[in-house]
Amino acid sequence: MPDAELNSASLKRSKRLASMALISVVLLWLLLMVSAKLWPDHAWWIQILMLSAEAGVVGGLADWYAITVLFRNPFGHLPIPAFLRDHTEIIPRNKARIAESMGRFVQENFLSPQVVEKSLAKTDLSLAVGQWLAHPQNNAQVVLIIQQTAPKVFDFVGQEQIAHFIQNNSVQWLRNTQMNHMASELLRAVIDNDFHQDVLQRGLDLVHEWMVQHPHETRELTRKLLKELGVWKLVKGASWIGIDLQQRSIDSLIAKIETMLADPEHPWRQQIEDQAHAWMLQLADPDSDVSMRLNAGKNALLDSPQMLNFISGAVVILCDAIKQDLLQQNSGIAANLQAAIQQLGENLIHNRDVRELLNQRFSGLAITFSGQYSDKIIRYISERIHEWDSREMIAKIENEVGGDLHMIRVNGVVVGAMIGLLLGVIRAALDALL
Template identity: 75%
Template sequence: MTTAEASTIPSLQRSKRFATIALIMAVVTWLVLMVVAKLIPEYVWLIHILMLGAEAGVVGGLADWYAITVLFRNPFGKMPIPKFMRDHTEIIPRNKARIAESMGRFVQENFLSPQVVEKSLQSTDLSLAIGQWLAKPENNAQVTQVIQQTVPKIFEFVGQEQIGRFIQNNSVQWVRNTQINTLASEMLRAVLENDFHQDVLQRGLDVAHEWVMSHPEETRQLTRTLFKELGVWKLAKGASWIGIDVQQRTIDSLVERVESMLADPQHPWRQKIEAMGQQLMLQLADDESSASQRLNSTKDALLDSPQVLNFISGAVVILCDAIKADLLKADSGIAHNLRVAIQQVGENIISNPAVRQLLNERLSGIAVNLSDQYSEKVIRFISERIHEWDSREMIDKIENEVGGDLHMIRVNGVVVGAFIGLVLGIIRALVDVAL
C-alpha cells in the first residue's frame, strides 16, 4: 500500500460510515414517525410533515447511494434486472478503454501540445528562474555535491580503461574524418582579430628579457651552444683573442631588439609576425594549399602511430584517476571551482538580458520540438498503463482518491432530501388549511 492510498483510505471509510449512519437515521426517523402518528392522532398533521421530510431523506440517500455505487460496481449482483439497467452499472470498469483514451487526450491537449507549451514558456522567463536558482549558494552547492558524489561512482562502474578506449576510438575517428586545417584557420582568425597573439608575444618577450637579464651565465652558455651548432664557435673564439666579445655583442643585440619590441607596439618585427599569421590563416583556409595538406598529413600520421594512441589512452586514465581522487576529498579543488563557476553562470544569466532572451528562445524551441515529437508517445504510454490496470485495481485507485467526496454526497442527499420533503410537507399543509 502506497503512502497516498494509506492516507485516503481512512477518509473513504469515514465518509462511508457517515453516509450509512445518515441513511439509517432517516429510515429510523421515518419508521418512528409512522408509529407516533398512530399514537398521537391529534398531531398527525405535524407528524405527516416530518414524515414527508424523513421519506424524502430516505429516497435521496438511497438514490445517491445507487448513483455512486453503479459508477464502480453492479449493486444488483446476479439478480435478474432489465438489460437497460444492467448496461448502466459498473460504468467506470465498462468504459476503462474510453477513460484511458480521454485522459491521454486531455493531457495532450491541455499540457503537452506544442501550442500550449509555447504559450506557457512565452509567459515565463525560464532562463531568469534558472539563473536565480543557480546563483543561490545553497543550490549551486547542492549541484556540486551531486556531481562530486556521482562522477567517482561512474568512474568505478564504467572503469577508466573503458572510458579511455571509448574516448580514444570516438575522438580519433572524429579527428580522422575532420579536415583540421579549416578549424586551425578559424582559431588563428580569432586569435588575430582579438589581438591575442600580441598579448602572448608581449608576455613572451617580458619573460625572455627578464630571464636573460637575471641569468647571464646561462645565456652565454646558450649562445656558445648556438655558435657550435652553426659552426662559427671557433671564429667567435678567435675574435675574442683580439678583444671582440662576439658572444656578449650577440646577447646585447638580442636584448636591444627585445627591448625595442617591448617599447614599440608597431615594431617591424611585430608587424612581420602579424603578416605571417595572416598569410598562414589564408593558406589554412584553402583545403588545396600546401600548408593545409601538410597539416592534415601530419594529423593522419600521428593518428596512425600506436605510441600516440597509447598516450591518449594513458592520459585519459591518468586524468580520470586524478579527477576521481580530487572529488573524493572533502576540500576538493575541482568541486570548489565548479561551484564558483556554476554561481558565476547564474549571476551572468541574471545580469545579461540578451543572453536570457537567447536562452529562452532556445529552450522554448527545444520544448516545443520535444512536445511535438513525444507527446503522442506520452499519451500512448498513459493510455497503455490505464489499459493494463486490473478493473478492481482501477476502481480502488479512483475510489481511494474521490470516493470520500462521493460518499459525502450521500449524506448531502439525505439532508437535502429531508429539507425538500419538509418544505413540500409545509406547502401541502398550508394548502389543506386554505381549502
C-alpha cells in the first residue's frame, strides 16, 4: 500500500478514536450528573468522578479547537470577536510566510556554501562511489539501465527528421569551427605531457617486433617499396655479384630503430618533436598556411555529399550494431561495460591520490553550484508553495501529520480526566479535614 494511503487510513483511525473518546467522556459526565441526583447518599464520590469527566470534556474540546484552528475556521459565518477570528485558519493564512521560512531553512541548513563544504569535508565521496560501483549488483544495475535506455535513444535519434536535424546542426557547427585552434591545443597537450614520445616509443617497439618476427613479409614489403622508388633493378643487379642491398637496407633500418629506441635524445626523435612544436605554433595562427590548409580540407570534406553520406551511413551501421548487441541477453558490450565499471570502482577504492583529487573537484563544483543556484532553488520551492491551493495544502499536511495531531485530542481527554480526578480527590480530602 502506498505511503499516502497508509497515512490517510491512519488519519481516519485517529479521528474516529478521538471522537469516540470525547463522546464517551461527555456521556459519562451526563450519566454521573444524573447519578448524583438519584443517589444523593453517594454524591461525594460521584462528584469526584464527575469532576474528572468534566476535566476530560474540557481537555478534549480544547485540543479539538486548537487542532481545528490550525487548518480551518470552526465558527463558520458566526459573528465572533475579531481576536478569535484572526487566529483561525493559521496555516492557510500564513502560507506565504511558511513558504519563505521553509526556503530560508533549506538554504541556511542544506544549500549554503559553508554547509556544503563542511559536509563534503567529512565525506570521501569518491570512495563511496567506488565502493558502490565495485559491487556486482550495483554495476549490473547500471548496465541494465544502459541496456534499457541506449536502444531507445538510438531509435529516437535514428528517426529521419531527428537524424537530419542532428546532421545539419553538426555540419553547421563544424563549418563554423576553426579546427586549427583545436588542433594547436591538442598538439600542445601532447607535447607538454610527452604523449608523443610514449606513442613514438610504442610505435617503434611494434615496428621492430614485427620486422624481426616476420622477415619474409618485411622483404616483400621492402621489395614493393624499392620498386616504387625505381631502384629495384639496381638492387637486383647488385645481388648478382653477391651484394644483398635489400637485406642490408632492412638491417640498417632495424639498427636505426634500435638506436632510436635506446636513445631518447636521438636526432630523429628531436626532429619529430621540433616539427610537432612548429606545427603547434603555426596552427595557433589562423592566417598561417598550415591553418588555412587544415580548415580548407575540413570544409572540402563537409562540402562533399559522398563523404557526408559515408559518415552518416557508418554512424547508422555502428549505432544499429550497438543497439542489436545491447538487446541480446548475453550482450558482449554489456559484459565488457560491466567489467569496466567494476574495474573503475576498484581503481577508485585503491587509488587514494585520484580520490583526493576528485573529492577536491567535486567539492569545488558543489560549492560553486550552491553559491550560484541555491537562491534559484529556494525561490522555486517558495513559488511552488505559494501556488499550492489552500485546500490541497491542508489536505496534504493533515494526511501526513493529522493522525498524530488527532491523537493529541485523545491525550487531552485522558490527561484532563486524570487531572480532574486528582483535583476531585484533593477537594474531597480537604472537605473531610475541614
